[in-house]
Amino acid sequence: MNESIFDDLKSRNVTLVAVSKLRSVDQIFSLYQRGQRIFGENKVQELISKVPLLPDDIYWHLIGHLQKNKVRYIAPFISMIHSVDSYTLLEVIQKEAAKSNRIIDVLLQFYIASEESKFGLDEYEAIDLLEKVKLYPMPNVRICGVMGMASFTDDSQLVRREFKHLKDIFQKLKSNYFIHNEEFKEISMGMSGDYQIAIEEGSTMVRIGTKLFEQ
Numbered sequence: 001m002n003e004s005i006f007d008d009l010k011s012r013n014v015t016l017v018a019v020s021k022l023r024s025v026d027q028i029f030s031l032y033q034r035g036q037r038i039f040g041e042n043k044v045q046e047l048i049s050k051v052p053l054l055p056d057d058i059y060w061h062l063i064g065h066l067q068k069n070k071v072r073y074i075a076p077f078i079s080m081i082h083s084v085d086s087y088t089l090l091e092v093i094q095k096e097a098a099k100s101n102r103i104i105d106v107l108l109q110f111y112i113a114s115e116e117s118k119f120g121l122d123e124y125e126a127i128d129l130l131e132k133v134k135l136y137p138m139p140n141v142r143i144c145g146v147m148g149m150a151s152f153t154d155d156s157q158l159v160r161r162e163f164k165h166l167k168d169i170f171q172k173l174k175s176n177y178f179i180h181n182e183e184f185k186e187i188s189m190g191m192s193g194d195y196q197i198a199i200e201e202g203s204t205m206v207r208i209g210t211k212l213f214e215q
């Protein structure tokens with residue numbers, strides 16, 4: 001495991017989600033033994049195959065696109081879902097969380113990259129979603145912030161602009177919908193290639209795989 005990243009993030013008060021997709025249970029467990037407790041997976045199938053093989057005080061985060069018909073498999077244990085990109089998905093999470101008698105933390109995923117093919121809301125869709133939530137509150141869902149992925153590029157100025165954009169969206173939503181809500185506080189941005197820039201732009205949660213597991 002890459003100690004420097006680990007210590008660096010601790011000192012900067014940024015939450016590390018160790019992205020363990022494609023990593024073996026042994027690899028995950030060795031990071032666990034070094035104290036890491038938050039792990040992120042991007043596929044439901046892979047996630048639910050690993051969970052029973054690892055300690056049950058791990059906080060599992062779902063960071064990849066989530067299909068509505070898969071929510072029920074993770075609702076009993078998932079700690080946070082980073083990838084809410086529609087009101088209907090949120091409704092399903094509410095329903096399944098209620099069935100499990102749990103409250104599930106979620107982030108709204110935004111489309112901030114200038115590439116095609118990334119999932120996520122735009123600002124208008126998010127406002128639409130939050131207006132509906134205002135009308136029909138969801139007691140088993142806690143909206144904790146926003147998530148986004150920057151373009152996969154060497155152009156660090158572009159990446160920085162995209163992260164700034166996500167921070168702007170966060171602040172607008174915070175002041176319009178969550179002004180007295182302490183729970184809306186997370187900005188999940190930054191991966192192996194761009195987490196330094198993300199932290200400079202206000203990330204509170206980085207999702208790092210490659211750099212953590214490969215020295």
Ligand SMILES: *Cc1c(COP(=O)(O)O)cnc(C)c1O
Nearest residue numbers: 019042063191192207208209210
């Ligand atoms: C894989 C993945 C990451 C981590 O990517 P690395 O480049 O390996 O750090 C972060 N976020 C999401 C949504 C991912 O799918």
